[in-house]
Amino acid sequence: xxxxxxxxxxxxIFSIELSNAKTVSTTLIAKNLSTKASSVTDMIKKLADKNLxxxxxxxxxxxxxxxxxxxxxxxxxxxxxxxxxxxKLNYNWDEVHDLAEQLEHIKSTTLIDKLDKLLGFPKxxxxxxxxxxxxxxxxxxxxxxIPNFKEGTIGRIIHIEDEPEIIYKQILAEDLHIxxxxxxxxxxxxxxxxxxxxxxxxxxxxxANNITITELLKEEFSEEKSFRLSNxxxxxxxxxxxxxxxxxxxxxxxxxxxxxxxxxxxTVDLTSPMNNPRAYLVRDTSIAxxxxxxxxxxxxxxxxxxxxx
Amino acid sequence: xxxxxxxxxxxxIFSIELSNAKTVSTTLIAKNLSTKASSVTDMIKKLADKNLxxxxxxxxxxxxxxxxxxxxxxxxxxxxxxxxxxxKLNYNWDEVHDLAEQLEHIKSTTLIDKLDKLLGFPKxxxxxxxxxxxxxxxxxxxxxxIPNFKEGTIGRIIHIEDEPEIIYKQILAEDLHIxxxxxxxxxxxxxxxxxxxxxxxxxxxxxANNITITELLKEEFSEEKSFRLSNxxxxxxxxxxxxxxxxxxxxxxxxxxxxxxxxxxxTVDLTSPMNNPRAYLVRDTSIAxxxxxxxxxxxxxxxxxxxxx
DNA sequence: ATAAATTTTTAGTCTTGTCTAAATTTTTGA
DNA sequence: TCAAAAATTTAGACAAGACTAAAAATTTAT
Ligand SMILES: [Mn+2]
Ligand SMILES: [Mn+2]
Ligand SMILES: [Mn+2]
Ligand SMILES: [Mn+2]
Numbered sequence: 001x002x003x004x005x006x007x008x009x010x011x012x013i014f015s016i017e018l019s020n021a022k023t024v025s026t027t028l029i030a031k032n033l034s035t036k037a038s039s040v041t042d043m044i045k046k047l048a049d050k051n052l053x054x055x056x057x058x059x060x061x062x063x064x065x066x067x068x069x070x071x072x073x074x075x076x077x078x079x080x081x082x083x084x085x086x087x088k089l090n091y092n093w094d095e096v097h098d099l100a101e102q103l104e105h106i107k108s109t110t111l112i113d114k115l116d117k118l119l120g121f122p123k124x125x126x127x128x129x130x131x132x133x134x135x136x137x138x139x140x141x142x143x144x145x146i147p148n149f150k151e152g153t154i155g156r157i158i159h160i161e162d163e164p165e166i167i168y169k170q171i172l173a174e175d176l177h178i179x180x181x182x183x184x185x186x187x188x189x190x191x192x193x194x195x196x197x198x199x200x201x202x203x204x205x206x207x208a209n210n211i212t213i214t215e216l217l218k219e220e221f222s223e224e225k226s227f228r229l230s231n232x233x234x235x236x237x238x239x240x241x242x243x244x245x246x247x248x249x250x251x252x253x254x255x256x257x258x259x260x261x262x263x264x265x266x267t268v269d270l271t272s273p274m275n276n277p278r279a280y281l282v283r284d285t286s287i288a289x290x291x292x293x294x295x296x297x298x299x300x301x302x303x304x305x306x307x308x309x
Numbered sequence: 310x311x312x313x314x315x316x317x318x319x320x321x322i323f324s325i326e327l328s329n330a331k332t333v334s335t336t337l338i339a340k341n342l343s344t345k346a347s348s349v350t351d352m353i354k355k356l357a358d359k360n361l362x363x364x365x366x367x368x369x370x371x372x373x374x375x376x377x378x379x380x381x382x383x384x385x386x387x388x389x390x391x392x393x394x395x396x397k398l399n400y401n402w403d404e405v406h407d408l409a410e411q412l413e414h415i416k417s418t419t420l421i422d423k424l425d426k427l428l429g430f431p432k433x434x435x436x437x438x439x440x441x442x443x444x445x446x447x448x449x450x451x452x453x454x455i456p457n458f459k460e461g462t463i464g465r466i467i468h469i470e471d472e473p474e475i476i477y478k479q480i481l482a483e484d485l486h487i488x489x490x491x492x493x494x495x496x497x498x499x500x501x502x503x504x505x506x507x508x509x510x511x512x513x514x515x516x517a518n519n520i521t522i523t524e525l526l527k528e529e530f531s532e533e534k535s536f537r538l539s540n541x542x543x544x545x546x547x548x549x550x551x552x553x554x555x556x557x558x559x560x561x562x563x564x565x566x567x568x569x570x571x572x573x574x575x576t577v578d579l580t581s582p583m584n585n586p587r588a589y590l591v592r593d594t595s596i597a598x599x600x601x602x603x604x605x606x607x608x609x610x611x612x613x614x615x616x617x618x
Numbered sequence: 619a620t621a622a623a624t625t626t627t628t629a630g631t632c633t634t635g636t637c638t639a640a641a642t643t644t645t646t647g648a
Numbered sequence: 649t650c651a652a653a654a655a656t657t658t659a660g661a662c663a664a665g666a667c668t669a670a671a672a673a674t675t676t677a678t
Binding site for chain 2: 664672673
């Protein structure tokens with residue numbers, strides 16, 4: 001049975017191997033775990049003794065198949081716990097990482113599979129990361145960070161990295177979401193500018209690097225037609241095209257119960273003094289929800305001059 | 310922030326204080342934690358430095374109010390996790406203790422309260438132990454172990470201790486359940502004999518000591534009328550009086566869905582070669598369930614010669 | 619009351635995981 | 649190519665927790 005510390009080292013090595021680093025060096029591991037290189041050397045020797053990594057002095061380290069299997073299991077555990085915390089306990093997706101760092105080390109041969117079942121065998125965690133299967137297979141992430149794409153690219157956010165926390169919080173503050181489509185209009189060493197859901201975003205490249213997107217063909221892109229309900233202006237008419245993937249569990253169910261279902265027409269009905277909450281007219285009913293919820297509802301604006309006969 | 314080890318010591322001291330021990334001695338703590346007295350002395354000094362226990366050399370140890378609060382929180386956490394594992398993940402009540410020993414140490418200010426809410430604010434864990442409130446109040450257990458009662462006593466099982474494991478497994482093998490009513494017919498140093506749900510049980514006093522009961526007045530006792538469905542004989546007629554408290558979550562819901570609801574009349578319909586499963590006639594429908602499930606259904610036999618006119 | 623038995627503490631070690639400082643190896647770049 | 653810089657390892661130390669053996673205190677039993 002491995003200690004928590006050993007497990008964390010394996011996980012760190014695994015994540016460095018997945019990144020585009022040539023070799024998994026002592027320093028990279030130390031940085032990843034916020035520890036010192038000398039501590040890493042000590043631990044690597046122990047892991048090599050246990051046949052979990054191959055290690056040659058000064059040459060970096062590589063997981064053995066046994067070590068990789070363990071790392072994948074920890075990743076699986078971490079991500080399933082994150083889904084549990086968001087779906088079942090109604091945490092926000094930005095609150096669950098540290099808790100999952102603890103929960104991933106709980107030792108049990110059955111717990112994770114039972115949780116997986118309870119959650120309906122989710123494929124992705126709340127940050128968009130794929131969850132390895134019981135057999136240790138993991139879907140490759142085929143997107144790249146925003147700064148890798150050239151100006152004019154149209155893409156969809158598939159992943160937002162939750163570490164380091166400072167950058168993560170910044171992205172959250174900007175109100176960017178997994179699933180959002182975007183259009184890159186400027187990209188240089190100073191800044192990255194893109195349009196998404198009717199807003200313009202300006203990010204430093206370091207920040208933008210934590211946002212992974214897949215490129216969309218021009219045809220796939222719904223030409224700036226996809227917005228969040230919170231963006232709907234008074235007098236505009238829209239059609240609901242879905243509830244954002246990052247909204248799950250109880251809140252999602254509640255929104256569906258309230259009638260925010262696909263293809264439903266919607267307009268702004270009443271506005272409160274602070275513009276929050278606002279009431280929307282859905283299926284002849286006025287329903288007031290706060291903007292935090294309205295952000296989860298994806299809409300497509302309808303040209304208002306085209307009245308239904 | 311306390312270490313897991315420190316938390317375990319506080320929990321051990323708390324549980325010894327709750328028992329009828331005069332003083333919480335080094336040896337008792339060592340026994341409780343399966344460690345050595347010298348280790349205990351070391352740790353007690355540390356806890357005393359942190360003002361979690363009062364300690365005077367050779368005189369035993371006592372939790373301070375601060376220490377007691379922490380201990381109560383760990384107990385709360387442990388028992389809520391046990392409920393989660395049984396109710397949501399469909400573990401059996403005899404499988405959850407060790408996992409809860411790990412989960413109770415997860416650090417979070419919000420996690421346990423969210424879990425508590427998800428579970429519907431349970432009052433007791435799957436072993437019948439009361440769950441302390443957020444404020445640290447705990448319902449006193451007012452029962453006593455079976456050997457404390459004299460012959461002739463009628464009682465109801467309110468708690469089955471899950472440690473030590475050997476004794477616990479023995480009780481499980483005997484098929485005794487929280488909520489069962491029993492009638493003590495013999496009680497001496499050699500053995501304890503009682504009747505419950507149509508069966509006679511003979512236990513060694515050490516084993517019987519792990520079963521806590523409350524005494525019932527003669528009137529409260531349904532005079533041997535309360536049985537488990539698995540005890541119903543061919544040709545007998547019975548009325549369902551409930552589903553046993555130890556059956557929770559998905560399985561309970563399923564049994565209710567199948568029509569095993571209170572006041573329903575029931576008879577044995579068909580019997581399979583091994584007598585398991587058996588089919589029962591409920592509301593004009595024949596439903597086959599296995600004995601393991603039938604044990605959860607509490608019935609009251611109806612005298613068959615009294616036909617409903 | 620006092621010797622024997624038991625309990626508790628102390629002293630000294632060991633393991634795990636971490637750190638700093640120093641030594642060694644590898645990489646960089648003039 | 650070779651000195652300087654950077655990366656890596658080694659040596660030595662420390663804190664947490666646990667253990668054994670021995671010393672000290674307390675309890676028990678004559
Ligand atoms: Mn995470
Ligand atoms: Mn994640
Ligand atoms: Mn338990
Ligand atoms: Mn319990």
